[in-house]
Amino acid sequence: MVCCLPHDRRMPDTPPLCRAKTPDAEAIRQILLLLLELLKDDETPELLQGGVGACCLDLTQHHYRLLGPLVLESGILGITAAQLRALGAPGEWVLISRGQAGPARMNGVGSLYKCFMSDELQDKKSDAIVASGYFEQACQAVEAAAAAGQQGQLCDVNHNALYASLTLIRGCCDLPKCEKRVRALAKAGLLAWCLDNDLDWMSEIGYSSGAVVAQICVTVFGRDEGGSEFTFTQGQVDQLVTRWSNAVRAVGMGRTHTPGPAYTPAVEL
Numbered sequence: 001m002v003c004c005l006p007h008d009r010r011m012p013d014t015p016p017l018c019r020a021k022t023p024d025a026e027a028i029r030q031i032l033l034l035l036l037e038l039l040k041d042d043e044t045p046e047l048l049q050g051g052v053g054a055c056c057l058d059l060t061q062h063h064y065r066l067l068g069p070l071v072l073e074s075g076i077l078g079i080t081a082a083q084l085r086a087l088g089a090p091g092e093w094v095l096i097s098r099g100q101a102g103p104a105r106m107n108g109v110g111s112l113y114k115c116f117m118s119d120e121l122q123d124k125k126s127d128a129i130v131a132s133g134y135f136e137q138a139c140q141a142v143e144a145a146a147a148a149g150q151q152g153q154l155c156d157v158n159h160n161a162l163y164a165s166l167t168l169i170r171g172c173c174d175l176p177k178c179e180k181r182v183r184a185l186a187k188a189g190l191l192a193w194c195l196d197n198d199l200d201w202m203s204e205i206g207y208s209s210g211a212v213v214a215q216i217c218v219t220v221f222g223r224d225e226g227g228s229e230f231t232f233t234q235g236q237v238d239q240l241v242t243r244w245s246n247a248v249r250a251v252g253m254g255r256t257h258t259p260g261p262a263y264t265p266a267v268e269l
Contacts (some may be wrong), residue, residue: 025066032059032067036074042083049083072124077132090137094161095153126172135172138165139181144188149197159209163201166194166212173216182220191217192230213237231267 038044038052060067084093092098129135142165145157172178185191191213198210214236221230246252 004240026064028059028063028068032056032070035059036071039076040079049080053080064129068125072128077128077134079132081132081137084137085133087254089144090141090165091147094141094144094158095148095156095166096158097156126175129168129172130175130178132167135178136181138168139185141165141171142185142190142194143188146193149193154197157199159199159201162199162209163207163212166209166216170212170216170219173220179220182216186217195230195236198233198236208235208239211236214240215243 035052035056039049040058044052056071060071087093089096141161145162145165148156149153169178169182173182182191194213195210195217198208201207201209210233214230214232217230217232218240
C-alpha cells in the first residue's frame, strides 16, 4: 500500500516522492480475506488462481503470526486441493507436456504450507495438509515424475511442481500416518531416484529437489538401526547443515523458527 503525503507534511529531508506506509493489522487481515475469497470462487480463472495463491503466500509469509491461523481456519486447503484434483491425476500437472495449469497452483497453494511458520501451528498445519489430500497428491506427483524420468523424459518434469510436492511431503513426513507412505516411496526406489536426479529450483540459494529429498530421508530413516542405502552429495549435506545453522543463529528464514524437530536432520546426519 502506498500513501502519497502532501508536501507540507513530509519531513524536511524527504524528497518529493511517495513514501510507503505499512497498513495496520486489520487492513492486512481484510486483504487476505479478499484473496481467499477469490481462491474459493470456482469462477476465478485458473491462471488468476495461481497468481492469487502466490499473493496469499507473499502476504502471509510477511505476517505469518498474524495470518497463519486465519489461513488454516479458512478451510482453503481443502478447497484448493479439490480444485487441483479437478485438473486430473498429478501426472497431468507435474509433466510439462500435459499442459495443465496445475503447476502454478501447486506452487502458489502448495507453498501456503510455508505460510504457517509459527512453531505453535506445526501440528495443526501438518494435519491440515494431510486431511486436505495435498499430501497424497504430492506423493503421486513424485511417482509420476520418477516414472517419466525412468522412461528418459526427465526434461518433461516441471521443477516447480516437483519441488512444491516434495516440500509438502517434507513438512508431514514425521507424522506416523505419513511415514508409511514415505517408506513405500523409498522401497520403490523413488526417493533414491530423486537424489540421483537433482533438479534445481533456486540454485543460487541451494534449493533443489534433491536437497528436499535429503531432508525427508534423514527425517524418516535417520534413526533406523543399521543405517540406510541413501547416498547424499556434498551439496545436499551442506544444505542440511546450513538450514540448521540458520535456525540456530536466527539468520534469514531461520528467524521464523526455533530449532525443533523439523531442523534436527542435520544433527542426526
